[in-house]
Amino acid sequence: MKLKIAHLYPDLLEVYSDRGNVTVLKRRAEWRGFDVEVKAISIGDTADLSEYDILFSGGGEDREQSIVADDLLRRRSAFEKAIAEGTVILTICGSYQLLGRYFETIGGKRIEGLGLVDFFTVGGTKRLVGNTIGNLQIEGLAGNTIVGYENHSGRTYLGEGVKPLAVMTNGFGNNGEDRFEGVAQGTVFGTYMHGPLLSKNPHFADFLLRLALYRHTEDPVLIPLDDTWEMRAHQQIIEKYSQTVRV
Secondary structure, three states, rough: EEEEEEEEEEOOOOOOOOOHHHHHHHHHHOOOOOEEEEEEEOOOOOOHHHOEEEEOOOOOOOHHHHHHHHHHOEEEEEEOOOOOHEEEEEOOOOHHOOOOOOOOOOOOOEEEEOOOOEEEEEEEEEEEEEEEEEEOOOOOOOOOOEEEEEEEEEEEOOOOOOOOEEEEEEEOOOOOOOOOEEEOOOOOEOEEOOHHHHHOOOOHHHHHHHHOOOOOOOOOOOOOOOOOHHHHHHHHHHHHHOOOOOO
């Protein structure tokens, strides 16, 4: 069985080594014996997004985000088709913001989003930075923790009934007010957790892989991997930062 992963705009949206998450997904699938194809897609490229099992896109600065937004809007119907066919989407920071209705910068410039999920983002004067810890809210992983690192000025507010990826026990999350972090709607996920998110949270990586496999089989099975060291690192992050107080 072959899994197809599309890495969207790796030449523009790539801060804090977000691309490492693609590597984690690829390697964890290959260790289970799957063939994995990864393709980079950027501005102007022709692609049928629904051909892919997983779409990934990382974070970027405001300028790059504006450039990408125009291309994303051109692909809106392609995203809708992909979601309808079960493609898993994972977005981080800037690309997460573009899943929603709009991102309004602190200077008042409004960047239109895809509107695939009901939320909006506005710029803030203070960056929200630091290690984060939260409790996952997604079905099948509720009760599990997720750890990461955030660095963003945008404040994201979820629409009524829209579920977050996690509820934070440490860190700022979406806006520093409601304790929510990220968004989870069907097979679509967004988060402010940058960098090697999936290496710190192998259970979330496997959740995404299993979800993607539903496109190929009704009863996807992942052979367990030895995540002793990964989960030990995960736990150490919790122990080190769970008492951190933010001002």
